[in-house]
Amino acid sequence: MAAKVFTGPVATYATHTAHFGRVIDPISSHVIDEVLLLVMRRPRSYTGEETVEIHCHGGRLIARRILEAILSTGARPASPGEFTFRAYMNGKIDLAQAEAVQSVIGARSDLALQVAGSQLRGRLSRRVTEFQRALIDVAATIEAWVDFPEEGLDFTALHSITTALRSTQENIEELSSTFYEGQRIHDGIALCLAGRPNVGKSSLMNALLGKDRAIVTDVPGTTRDLLDADLEFGGIPFRLIDTAGIRVSEEVVEREGVRRSREAIGEADLILAVVDGSEGLTPSDEEVFAPFPESRRLTVWNKADLPTSHLPPAHAVAVSAKTGEGIAALKEAIIRLVLHRGVPSKDEIVITQVRHREALGRAVEFLERVLRGLADATSPELLAADLRSALLALSEIQGVDVTEEILSAIFAKFCVGK
Ligand SMILES: Nc1nc2c(ncn2[C@@H]2O[C@H](COP(=O)(O)OP(=O)(O)O)[C@@H](O)[C@H]2O)c(=O)[nH]1
Ligand SMILES: [Mg+2]
Numbered sequence: 001m002a003a004k005v006f007t008g009p010v011a012t013y014a015t016h017t018a019h020f021g022r023v024i025d026p027i028s029s030h031v032i033d034e035v036l037l038l039v040m041r042r043p044r045s046y047t048g049e050e051t052v053e054i055h056c057h058g059g060r061l062i063a064r065r066i067l068e069a070i071l072s073t074g075a076r077p078a079s080p081g082e083f084t085f086r087a088y089m090n091g092k093i094d095l096a097q098a099e100a101v102q103s104v105i106g107a108r109s110d111l112a113l114q115v116a117g118s119q120l121r122g123r124l125s126r127r128v129t130e131f132q133r134a135l136i137d138v139a140a141t142i143e144a145w146v147d148f149p150e151e152g153l154d155f156t157a158l159h160s161i162t163t164a165l166r167s168t169q170e171n172i173e174e175l176s177s178t179f180y181e182g183q184r185i186h187d188g189i190a191l192c193l194a195g196r197p198n199v200g201k202s203s204l205m206n207a208l209l210g211k212d213r214a215i216v217t218d219v220p221g222t223t224r225d226l227l228d229a230d231l232e233f234g235g236i237p238f239r240l241i242d243t244a245g246i247r248v249s250e251e252v253v254e255r256e257g258v259r260r261s262r263e264a265i266g267e268a269d270l271i272l273a274v275v276d277g278s279e280g281l282t283p284s285d286e287e288v289f290a291p292f293p294e295s296r297r298l299t300v301w302n303k304a305d306l307p308t309s310h311l312p313p314a315h316a317v318a319v320s321a322k323t324g325e326g327i328a329a330l331k332e333a334i335i336r337l338v339l340h341r342g343v344p345s346k347d348e349i350v351i352t353q354v355r356h357r358e359a360l361g362r363a364v365e366f367l368e369r370v371l372r373g374l375a376d377a378t379s380p381e382l383l384a385a386d387l388r389s390a391l392l393a394l395s396e397i398q399g400v401d402v403t404e405e406i407l408s409a410i411f412a413k414f415c416v417g418k
Contacts, residue, residue, distance in 0.1 A: 002052040004073040005066075007038055010052065015041035023054065027268050032065045033057055047083050048090035067184045081414025085407070088399060090128030096125050096408070097398025099353055102414055103186060104358040107273050110345065111235025112185050115350045118269075123355070127175060127349050128397050131363070133393075134168045138304055143388050153407055167198035168408055169367040172394075176360040178350040186352035188237035193290070194261070196284055197245025197367065199276040200302040203321035205229070205242040207332075214242050221245060226264055234335035241268065246288040262291075277301040280310025298337060300330060313347050313418060355406070357395045366390035 003010040007021040017039055023032045038053040045051035054070075056062050071077070081102075089097045096119060103116035108330040118124070138161045145153055153161075193201040197220035205214045205227070214227050241264050244257035265271055273289045275281050281299075289297060298318035305323050312318055317333045319326030335343070344350050351357060366389045373383045396402050 001070060001073045001075050002037065002054070005069045006035075008037070010037065010039065013037075013039040015044055023056065023066050023069060024066070026072055027069075032069060034061045035066075043090070043092075045257065046092070047086040048092045049086060060169050068292065074099050078416065080416050081397050081411035081418055084414060084418055086410045092120070093275075094125050095283065095402065095407075096128075097122055097357070098346060098399070099355075099410060100124075101418060103352060107186075108188055108230070108237035109185070109232045109235050110409050112237065113360075114235075114346065115182065115185055115344070115352060116148045118349065119352075120249075123349050124351065125398050131168055131172055132391060132394055134164055135367075136389055137386060138164050139384065139391070142384045142387060146384055149380060158374065162371065163366055165371055165374075169321055169364055169371070170272060172360050172367070175349060176364065178341075178344070178348070179352070179354075181344060182350040182352035184230050184338050185236060185344075185350065188239060189269045190241065190267065191238045191270050191272060191334070192241045192243060192265050193247060193272050193274055194265045194288065195274035196276075196282075196288055197247055199245070199251070199274045199285075200321045201243050201245065202272050203369055204272070204274060204302060205240055206320070207230055207319075207321040207324055221247070221249065221251075221254050224254050226257075226260055231306075233331045234339070236335065236338060247284075265292060268296070270298065272300050273297050273311075274300045274302050277303045277310065277312060278308045279304040281309065298333060339369060341385065353412075362393040363390045368395065389405055396397040 002108075004026050005023050006019075007024060008019050010019075013019060018098040018306035019037045019039070021037060021159070022033065023035050024030065025032055026208050033056045035057075036055040040046075040051040040053070040057065042048060051405050054066060056066055060379055067077075081098075083179070084093075084098045086099050087093050088095060093101075099121035100116050104113065104120055107116050141157060141161050145151070193205055195201055201216035202216045202223050206212050206216065209229055210233055213229050215222055222246070223242055223244050229240050231238050243261035243264055244254065246258055246261060249255050249258060271289075271292050273285075273292075299313055301312040301316040302317040302321055304318040304326060317326060317330045319330050321327075356365065368387045369386045370383050370390070372378075373386065392401065396406075399407075
């Protein structure tokens with residue numbers, strides 16, 4: 001097909017070579033563009049199959065004309081994720097790596113990229129393989145016991161497989177527990193500014209962003225619509241949402257703004273409950289914050305540059321949106337709240353997918369059954385079956401024995417061309 005649109009003898013090109021030439025419309029014989037054509041022969045390509053890449057000049061029209069020319073020779077467009085799907089089916093990468101391709105593309109922070117990149121390079125899969133190796137050793141002992149049940153398990157053997165199972169189970173749990181941080185690193189955090197009018201929410205938004213995004217005035221009720229902006233700190237992608245000050249208003253636009261604000265605050269991962277420190281924490285502040293759970297709320301004591309006779313509550317962070325004082329400390333406090341275990345180190349493996357957490361969770365449960373079975377002297381056949389189930393759950397992460405439904409759900413999320 002490439003030979004039909006390209007001016008050179010494509011079939012004769014060696015793998016991993018680049019060739020300059022023209023793409024010709026096979027129907028009109030017009031030159032569409034001067035291009036570079038790259039050949040990657042099986043199995044040394046992304047998918048493991050014969051691959052040709054055409055590098056044309058930038059511009060939608062040229063790319064579309066070239067695509068049309070190639071389609072007219074009988075090619076068809078790839079479906080979403082089809083290249084990565086083929087790479088997985090051809091054994092170039094496992095399923096966890098295929099999922100990482102999507103995460104790498106979608107990464108919105110350096111930390112998200114680091115985590116996804118490590119998964120793409122196979123570190124998660126290798127960790128899972130370590131668990132499997134440890135369990136296969138135990139399985140061998142148990143299977144031998146199934147074959148010669150009259151010999152039983154001596155005390156040392158029982159002790160050593162129990163220890164091995166227990167420690168593998170703990171390691172799996174440890175990996176599984178990184179999901180909380182992983183999901184936040186991967187998906188980001190919706191951070192909502194909330195409070196009465198004029199406490200300085202919009203000023204704080206601007207201070208956090210380091211630019212004048214929201215309109216700030218001393219007129220209460222200035223912000224009526226939701227404003228949002230993306231920002232990143234501590235490796236976490238945040239969506240920062242400024243809301244209308246919550247108060248009872250007769251004015252129809254402001255009332256709608258307040259309604260939307262309450263909705264956004266209700267959905268936020270974390271609420272910055274902004275208080276005007278010069279006025280102290282008033283009953284109307286408390287009324288605004290009361291509907292939202294304390295666990296999702298951080299009190300920000302703003303206008304710390306002004307003289308005040310009030311003391312901030314112990315858990316509050318004092319800042320001045322005006323002078324910038326305390327903003328760095330506020331960011332640190334936010335990171336502490338959203339990453340319970342802190343920012344993961346470069347070599348920590350972090351899971352980001354629900355699918356992986358579920359598989360690890362099932363493995364842990366089956367191992368628990370094996371451990372209980374060993375303590376209760378359950379028959380070795382049953383122990384062996386549970387151990388196999390644990391191994392099967394782990395191998396789902398790498399994509400062994402997964403159903404069509406799981407595969408299509410994963411690859412449907414990809415965009416075309418990946
Ligand atoms: N002195 C001082 N004034 C502030 C501070 N933050 C906001 N203000 C002022 O408070 C008023 C209301 O601010 P704004 O950000 O619009 O509050 P919002 O209604 O909560 O969004 C404006 O006049 C701001 O200049 C601060 O940290 N210190
Ligand atoms: Mg405002």
